[in-house]
Amino acid sequence: MYQYQGFWYNCGILGVGPLAVQDHFKALPCDILIASIPKCGSTWLKSLAFSVMNRRSHPPTQHQQHPLLSFNSHDLVPGLETKLYNNNFNGNRIPNPDILPSPRLLGTHMPYTSLPQSVTLSGSRIVYICRNTKDNLVSWWHFLNKIRMNVSLEPMKLEEVFEMFCEGVSAFGPFWDHVLGYWKFSLERPQNVLFLKYDEMVTEPSLHLKRIAEFMGCPFSSMEEKEGVVDQIIKLCSFENLSNLAVNKIGTGDNDFPNSGFFRQGKVGDSANYLSPEMMEKLDCITKQKFHGSSLTL
Template sequence: MAPSIGDDDMAERLVVSSLPLETRFPPFQLRQHGGFWFPEPILPDIVAVRAVFAPRPSDVFLLTFPKSGTTWLKALAFATVHRADHPPCAPDHPLRHRNPHDCVEFLEVLFLRYEEMLGDPVGNMRKLAEFMGCAFSGEEEAAGVALEIVKLCSIGALKNVEANKSGAQNYVKNEAFFRKGLAGDWSNHMTSEMAALLDGVIEDALQGSGLAFPAAESM
């Protein structure tokens, strides 16, 4: 006999099925929840997490816009925190064989601007390490450990890892996480009017948070 669906699970499914539906992003159906559009298959998990999630003082969050360094930042964070167990030059380093999303198992959070990371990856990674409580020692700086981690996590290196050329994460192919590694490509896909509209939405959403981003025209 198939396992029965609990009352909470059934309620979640009913809630999701009643939300506004869009099919403009094949192959996913999108449902609107809390003012945002989510792929339907993952929305029940998102609803459940939002209902019970309680952050801990030790949690670290990596927050990015889509296609602006999420996978890169996750790789940098993993390589920095675990550099003692996995030296960046080691041929058996996990990032040489596994997708960065497989290496970080739980939600973490941190803010860095993508354009600034591209301009000074080593300097921004030092900020990342210090934020996570594992700043580079003088000996590590002298040995070039920070630079080695940046090289290990470069888009060229990660795109060539076999695990990142195949497989998938939550219905998305791993190769989709590695694009150009450049800033400003929005201008090839959006008009200035569209970019200005998005800038306005983001500015309103971040108002009072202390976080700000440069307007699209300045990037």
């Protein structure tokens, strides 16, 4: 792990991806970034955003031909620092995102303050998703151990990851600083940042999917809503459907990491099955302290 501009990165996974993004990526006004700290629902959000944007060419009812059946959502919506500009996967080659179809749909886990200045200056739109702190921690712990198993390392104990998380040491963390950065920008420029909460999306997926479509510039027509297109996309991108697809059960992505690693349960409140009351109280206390005066609650 190394710290850069106040946030933590895993050099073994990312190489110099974040630095390469800052040096080489030039945002366009039509770009749409799907942003989050890891394990906040980005796999689901990428699937939804891709399906919304491409619903004309790939109707959600055409299950046999839909790209989500053959590709993991992280392949369809490539991450800037994790895929496009990651020298561990691309060697010394600098990619050319200009060949991607417009509008470009891209992903990032980088904090807002570390994004290239062109993102702000160009007027690119960002769809950001966050999650309650306790569920994020437990999900990250499970994911971290899947990564470690994949490279034959011993799993880390929850207590150890918990202490590191509380100190801000987690991928792209501190968690609270990451969330606050995008939250403040969403208040300053709501036309450029749509701030979503995973817990609320799970409760009212239809409402938030329509918000996402409108923000991305491709709102659902009254006819589409009448024909059930919104519900079709929600069903196509549901945890139950995506996690049972062959590409996400036995397929692998970059670095031979299994796509199944991106799917566990997706439930809200699952952290209560792992964290002690003392752990939960400490996380709540830190969250309240960090978010004080921001009007943000998780």
